[in-house]
Amino acid sequence: MLTSVLVVLFLALLIGSILGFSSIKFKVDGDPIIDKIDSILPQTQCGQCSYPGCKPYATAIAKGEADINQCPPGGEDGVRKLAELMGVEYKPLNEEHGAIKPKSIAIIDEDTCIGCTLCIQACPVDAILGSAKHMHTIIEKECTGCELCLPPCPVDCIDMIAIQENTENWKWKYPVFNIKNQKQRVSH
Amino acid sequence: MNIIDTIFKFNGGIKADTKKSVSTVRPIKKIKMPKQLILPLRQHVGKVAKLKVNIGEKVLKGQLLAEADGNVSAAIHAPTSGTVASLEKQLIPHPSGLPDYCVTLIPDGKDTWVEKKPINWKKIDRKETIKKISESGIVGLGGATFPTHLKLNNNNEVKTLIVNAAECEPYITCDDMLMREKSAELIEGIRLALHLLGAQNAIIGIEDNKPEAIEKLALLIKNDANISIKIVPTIYPSGDAKRLIYLITGIQIAKGKRSTEYGMQMFNVATIIALYKFIHCGEPSITRIITITGKVRTPNNYEVLFGTPLSDLIIDAGGKASQNGSFIMGGPMMGYKLPSVNVPVTKAMNCVIDAEPEMIENNNPVLPCIRCAKCAEACPVNLQPQELFWFSQSNQFEKAENYNLFDCIECGCCSYVCPSNIPLVQYYRYAKSEIISDRYAKEEADIARERNDFRLERLQREKEERAKKIAERKANTSSDEKSKVIDEKRKAITEALERVKQEGVSEKND
């Protein structure tokens, strides 16, 4: 009886000291996963995830504070990629954080704009040009479609326009066949 | 002069019925001036050309309509004299069937040229000539429409010019007819291109189904030691750049490398003749040869102005221009269905086929892939088409890329031999465009991240600066004065407190 207790005690002490030593030796500092998550996020900086931007959301995911399905601009595809990276099950987008919309950009109605500069302060990517009491305009190429400029505008002169398909962004479609047109299989 | 016949056969490829003879019986024809010319601003690889004329302006033949925007772009010139009527979105020959910006030109019928400025290429520096060519609007006329001046201007030393005269796709005969009728211009053009590239010798790679063209060219280069002809067998796709280089030289261009890194550059015959016309005659790129063939009554080759409505050509060839959606642009292997015949002839349009219904709609039942690997045997690039198909159809793009999806030249050999009738190339095109759009989205996201980071940094900096300013202002209002004021106040307070205390004490004493 006593020997068994001693043996187990000895083992526990030995293993404990080895593990304690190695935990000091292999101490991990920093978490490279944040950048990896951030690179999957669409960088609209829209804040729909309830974090102030993509990087804070990435940090929250890495810490386990936020779920992976809070980013509507990233779409189902984005959630799938995050699930794969984090090694968790895919789950559909949380509708509390907004619905998926087609990618669009903001357009300022330049006749209504009063030049208040409020939208400039709201834009997370500095895509709005203009100065006080002068008309503002949006650099289309830089706009991420985050809609953050909409609420501060006092005269509602900003509209979101969905990006239309043109010969430049057109994609080949998944092949589909009309089954009716196909010749019947020859049966033997 | 010599005709070489040792060739290096590539794997795969197919021997199909070429159906070329129907459109080579008649000489190249011109049609009468159309009522209007429609010129898309995007007819080339790269950036859209920038419009340089006003609506309503009168222009002369060969006058610049739109200039190249940056280096990777090509100019567009007026194919005839007339009035610029409008700039609006119109249907263009594009697989999407979507409209794009086009200039409409109403010809005045006089066809008056602007002052032509031929270039004395033997006298001036070749770099300067190449710079002039960048204003000529010449692009690869084989169908790739890559701006030609970029191919002339490269950093690697080019020793050999390879002239692509293979024209391997069935039905297409425009290069063949061009070589038969303009062989002298072609040879002159080759000498010019040799000079521009700084190359020593040229090899014309031509398929053995064009004996008449070979004979004519051979006669012309009899006394020229620098130009030779190499006859390659008629195996599709021998006209693909890397396949032709291998056939001729036995050199395989490695993945991600360019032929110029191996001292070779390739031009299509039509491109060389366009170069010749620009340098010798001062004529920019405004016409091309196009094959109209298939079900039309008189299949023919036409020399047409860019912008000519395709329907005019179809009617001239005896076809029914009314039956929309049954015309294929390009060859039957790599071409695509035109959205309508009401599209203009562009720089890329080498052939239009009035197609049999089965060429357009695959009516044979599409059956599951049985992994017979016939496609792998047929693939001229030595890919594994069945694997690419598997990953493309299930949206596993990363794996498709690992199987070198982007080395696929979309030649269609795999689809041609597939016993299950699977339209393999359609899957590859789908996967490729999905991957490309993903990459683009990623690039955009990176830019947005950078801009956001910069903004946050700026805000932080501004905040710090403001805090610093406030601190400075505080420090500036001289500390002595301040402390004096404070000391006085404190003194007053303590005095008052003491007074209260003393009063309290005296009250108690009472």
Next chain:
Amino acid sequence: MANNYLLIIISTVLVNNIVLTKILGLCPFMGVSKKLETSISMSAATAFVLTIGSMTSWAINHYLLEPNDLVYLRTLTFIVVIAAVVQFTEMLMEKNFPFLYRMLGIFLPLITTNCAVLGIPLLNAQASHTLLESAFFGFGGAIGFSIVLILFASLRERLDGANVPLPFKGTAIAMTTAGLMSLAFMGFIGLDR
């Protein structure tokens, strides 16, 4: 003698494969086989734990338990030892391969409760192998586990692209595949002797 070790390896890798014949370690076999990449790293981790674990267990069994007549403590002590080795592997992984660490997730600490990992030292003790024999037995078992896991992951990756009938999608088709693989491995019976 060398013949003996070869026999142990062949027997553990192919004939008496721990996953497909002994039906041990099914938890990671089904759980970590969705992607080839993770399955490879999982196999590496398991191989490491198994080899080290079976050697240390042998030492404990041979020097501590048997001389003191404490064979009944085998399971308990072996679990403790294996848990420690797994902990150690986890620390190594987190430090050196943080992405793999993330991807393996819960399955890395779960190596502790992997029945294959506990089973092999126990089988070792039962068969009273020598140190070298136990090491080979553990290593062979690990290789067998790895081969099957990697093969299975490759199969599942391809299955991802297949047009599987709806009721069979996911785990159902994976189970069917595992069954077929097991059948295939039965073909190795009779390879030795």
